[in-house]
Amino acid sequence: MATLPSLPTSSLPIESQNGKKGEEQNPTPLQEYDDLISTLPQHEGWLPLRLRKYQGSWFPEHNLPGVIAVQKRFKARPTDLFVLSFPKSGTTWLKALAFAIITRTQHPLAHHPLHSLNPHQCVLTMDRLFALGQASTIEAMPSPRILGSHMPFSLLRDSIEGSGCRIVYVCRDVKDVLVSWWHFHDKMRPAEMDRVPFAKALEMFCQGICHSGPIWSHVLEYWEESQRRPEKVLFLKYEEMMEEPTSHAKRLAEFMGCPFSLEEEKEGLVEEILKLCSFENLRNLEVNRSDKRDAVHLAKFETLFRKGKVGDWTNHMSPEMARKLDEMTQQKFKGSGLTV
Ligand code: A3P
Numbered sequence: 001m002a003t004l005p006s007l008p009t010s011s012l013p014i015e016s017q018n019g020k021k022g023e024e025q026n027p028t029p030l031q032e033y034d035d036l037i038s039t040l041p042q043h044e045g046w047l048p049l050r051l052r053k054y055q056g057s058w059f060p061e062h063n064l065p066g067v068i069a070v071q072k073r074f075k076a077r078p079t080d081l082f083v084l085s086f087p088k089s090g091t092t093w094l095k096a097l098a099f100a101i102i103t104r105t106q107h108p109l110a111h112h113p114l115h116s117l118n119p120h121q122c123v124l125t126m127d128r129l130f131a132l133g134q135a136s137t138i139e140a141m142p143s144p145r146i147l148g149s150h151m152p153f154s155l156l157r158d159s160i161e162g163s164g165c166r167i168v169y170v171c172r173d174v175k176d177v178l179v180s181w182w183h184f185h186d187k188m189r190p191a192e193m194d195r196v197p198f199a200k201a202l203e204m205f206c207q208g209i210c211h212s213g214p215i216w217s218h219v220l221e222y223w224e225e226s227q228r229r230p231e232k233v234l235f236l237k238y239e240e241m242m243e244e245p246t247s248h249a250k251r252l253a254e255f256m257g258c259p260f261s262l263e264e265e266k267e268g269l270v271e272e273i274l275k276l277c278s279f280e281n282l283r284n285l286e287v288n289r290s291d292k293r294d295a296v297h298l299a300k301f302e303t304l305f306r307k308g309k310v311g312d313w314t315n316h317m318s319p320e321m322a323r324k325l326d327e328m329t330q331q332k333f334k335g336s337g338l339t340v
Contacts, residue, residue: 033065070151077165081165090241092305096276119282123148126138126149173340176312182316187300289302
């Protein structure tokens with residue numbers, strides 16, 4: 001397997017290095033696609049935030065310009081690594097792991113940027129940058145770049161096809177994704193807005209009306225691509241990562257072209273990286289406990305860390321609700337070979 005070139009010492013996204021926290025001097029939100037977007041089907045989201053349906057998936061209206069711009073303008077480099085997921089599936093964890101593993105020789109763990117930056121500041125979400133008119137930040141990043149997104153594969157295909165880039169994708173039990181979403185929205189909701197009843201959230205989720213929804217086609221597209229091109233698309237499951245973190249960290253490193261050496265393994269580096277990226281560690285860091293957020297991510301960093309457990313759905317769903325979701329999932333994934 002080809003080895004990724006070492007990242008330059010300053011492999012952090014440019015604005016983090018400059019201390020600008022994701023903001024250019026005068027960011028100008030992208031308006032180029034406003035006319036197109038205004039014609040798309042719309043739906044009130046779980047927050048006071050409009051969703052629009054674009055080529056089969058729902059997106060927050062404010063983010064759609066970025067999604068369309070990536071689809072139409074972005075071209076991947078052969079050395080790019082993309083960390084992709086359906087929201088609330090373990091993106092923050094996977095970004096932290098991928099970044100810590102890839103930069104381990106440049107950033108000794110004791111002084112690693114992840115001690116003071118949220119993983120989303122280390123691996124930027126490219127469609128958000130495009131939406132904010134900051135595409136130049138991505139172009140200016142040295143290779144190899146690590147970039148994140150929740151975009152469905154069908155919308156990314158033209159940007160990456162033939163480039164040779166790699167993708168890591170994480171999926172999660174659909175029931176836990178929904179529960180995580182529901183709590184996330186609850187934390188984000190303005191004080192004057194009522195809490196969305198869980199049953200209503202379930203109904204909208206089943207209809208696919210949520211950020212990047214429907215979840216099933218999102219997961220299935222990446223699963224199928226990982227079956228077609230396993231050397232370029234690594235498909236991970238949150239539950240399996242939780243159960244066997246060490247083997248998954250090693251697998252991730254191998255896939256990214258920077259396997260752990262025997263010496264590194266003996267020194268306990270894999271475990272140290274896992275500890276750095278663990279839920280407990282990240283959640284308790286100053287940067288992730290404060291009210292901090294950056295211009296790229298609208299959510300406060302603390303909202304990204306809740307329980308970090310498998311199976312919390314049992315505390316929120318009736319057996320009937322769980323059965324409904326499980327049946328939908330089985331039916332949607334039928335014949336694909338994917339089990340979750
Ligand atoms: P819960 O709400 O179930 O706790 P995403 O990063 O895609 O937004 O996903 C958020 C979910 O991942 C939340 O799940 C969050 O607590 C969990 N999470 C965040 N960091 C994690 C980590 N380092 N390890 C495991 N889970 C993590």
